[in-house]
Amino acid sequence: MPQLLLNTIALDPTRWSPDDRPSTDLAALVPTVAAAGFRALEVWQYHLSGLDEAGVERLAEVLDAAGVTVPIVGLYPALHLDGEARAQEWATAEALVTRAARLGATAVKMFAGQLGSDQAGAEAVERSIAFTRRLATVAADHGLGLTVETHPDTLCDGVDETLGFLGAVGGGRLGVCYQPFDFASTERTVADYRALREHVVHVHLQGRRDDQMSLLDEADVDYRVVLTAFAEQGFDGALSIEFVKDCVVARPADFDLGRVLANAQRDRAFVEAAGADAGMALDV
Numbered sequence: 001m002p003q004l005l006l007n008t009i010a011l012d013p014t015r016w017s018p019d020d021r022p023s024t025d026l027a028a029l030v031p032t033v034a035a036a037g038f039r040a041l042e043v044w045q046y047h048l049s050g051l052d053e054a055g056v057e058r059l060a061e062v063l064d065a066a067g068v069t070v071p072i073v074g075l076y077p078a079l080h081l082d083g084e085a086r087a088q089e090w091a092t093a094e095a096l097v098t099r100a101a102r103l104g105a106t107a108v109k110m111f112a113g114q115l116g117s118d119q120a121g122a123e124a125v126e127r128s129i130a131f132t133r134r135l136a137t138v139a140a141d142h143g144l145g146l147t148v149e150t151h152p153d154t155l156c157d158g159v160d161e162t163l164g165f166l167g168a169v170g171g172g173r174l175g176v177c178y179q180p181f182d183f184a185s186t187e188r189t190v191a192d193y194r195a196l197r198e199h200v201v202h203v204h205l206q207g208r209r210d211d212q213m214s215l216l217d218e219a220d221v222d223y224r225v226v227l228t229a230f231a232e233q234g235f236d237g238a239l240s241i242e243f244v245k246d247c248v249v250a251r252p253a254d255f256d257l258g259r260v261l262a263n264a265q266r267d268r269a270f271v272e273a274a275g276a277d278a279g280m281a282l283d284v
Contacts, residue, residue, distance in 0.1 A: 002230075003283040004271060005071060005240040006033065006264055007204070009044035010247045013255035020046045023252055027055070027062045034066040036261040037268070039284070042072040042109070042240045048099050049092065056099050063103065071238060072107050072202065073100035077135070079113035079128035079155075080120060090131070097138050107145040107238075109177045109202060110135065112155035112165055120155060128155055129168045136173035147202045149177040150192075157181070159195045166199060175201035179242075183208040186222040190229045201237040203230070205271065207245065215245050215263060217270045224274045231280035239282070241267050 009015050011033070014023040026047040033041070051059065063070060077093050078085075100108050113120070113128045120128065132148070139146045148156050148165065156162040158181065166174050176199040180189040183206070193200065207219035216223045230239075245263040249255045268284060275282050 001281055001283045002236055002275070003040055003071065003238050004268060005040045005042045005238055006038040006268075007042040007044065007074070007240050007242040008047050009074070010242060010244050010260060010264065011257065012044065012047070013247075013249050013252040015044070015046075021050065022046050027059045029257075030059075030062045030066050030068055032257065033261070034068050036265055037284075038261075038264070039067060040069045040071055042074055042238070042242075043070050043100075043103070043105075045073065045075050045096060048073065048096060051099075056102055060103055070100070070103040070105050072109055072240065073103070073105050074149075075108055075110040077110060077113070077131065079131040080115055080124035082127060086127070086131075090134075093131075093135055094138055097135070097142055097144065101142040101144060105144060107147055107175075107202065108139055109147045109149055111151060112148045112162075114153065115155070116153045116157050117155050117161045119153075125155065125168075129165075132165075132169050133171075133173065136169065136171075140173075145175060145201070146173065147175040147177040149204070150179050150181060150196070152181070159192050162196060162199075175199055175237075177202040177204060179204040179206075180221060183211070184220045186220075186225050189221050189226055193226070193229060194233070197233050197235075200235070203235070203237065203239050204242040205239055205267070206241075206243040207267070213243050213245050213248050215270070216241075216267045217274075223270070224277070227271065227274045227280065228278040231275065231278035235280070239271060241271070 178200045182188045207214040207216040
């Protein structure tokens with residue numbers, strides 16, 4: 001049965017700050033998130049990376065007390081680096097995998113680096129593949145799966161590129177976190193999903209209308225059609241509500257957590273109802 005998650009990246013208005021420093025303490029948010037009815041989270045890397053070990057333990061205790069699980073932790077490594085920068089990037093990634101396991105996650109989701117497929121030269125690609133193979137091994141050693149997100153400006157910025165990356169990493173080490181490449185086209189969203197479906201174990205849901213964040217049921221992509229395609233293919237992974245209406249603001253002071261969570265609740269209700277119409281029951 002597919003599980004519905006809320007991605008904590010939606011809960012932080014400074015998510016795109018230069019130093020990726022969150023303005024919110026996830027442990028402090030958990031009771032409010034639980035009160036809004038969300039019982040499973042995909043945790044944004046930067047809600048974990050700034051914590052010390054005591055902070056991780058505190059977060060684990062708060063999650064347990066609230067009855068909230070963390071099936072997935074999202075990572076954004078720079079895979080192509082070399083030398084000391086690569087060593088530092090690896091230490092960060094390895095520590096985050098350890099923290100994900102401590103929080104009871106079953107998988108970590110990663111970007112396929114921070115260079116698009118047309119930006120990375122052959123050496124950068126080889127370093128990226130080697131980093132990913134090593135990360136997959138470490139994740140497996142912790143009992144975690146590893147998925148790679150389909151996303152612009154990464155090595156998985158198209159269907160063919162994603163399939164090529166999976167094949168290069170090899171060994172069945174990677175699943176796919178499917179996020180549409182075109183938020184204006186229902187047809188392409190479904191076609192791209194079908195091309196990748198045998199690898200897809202995780203999906204990011206975000207509504208966009210005229211390239212602005214919207215409710216899922218008001219998006220340019222008809223998510224009723226998309227969810228029907230998932231049901232037809234027997235999708236049984238994680239459906240993660242990622243960005244939601246009103247989560248992107250001009251100034252952090254304009255961010256209204258209550259409004260964002262209310263919109264996330266509306267998205268959850270929509271996905272649950274549309275999934276039921278398609279014959280796909282959800283674990284919410």
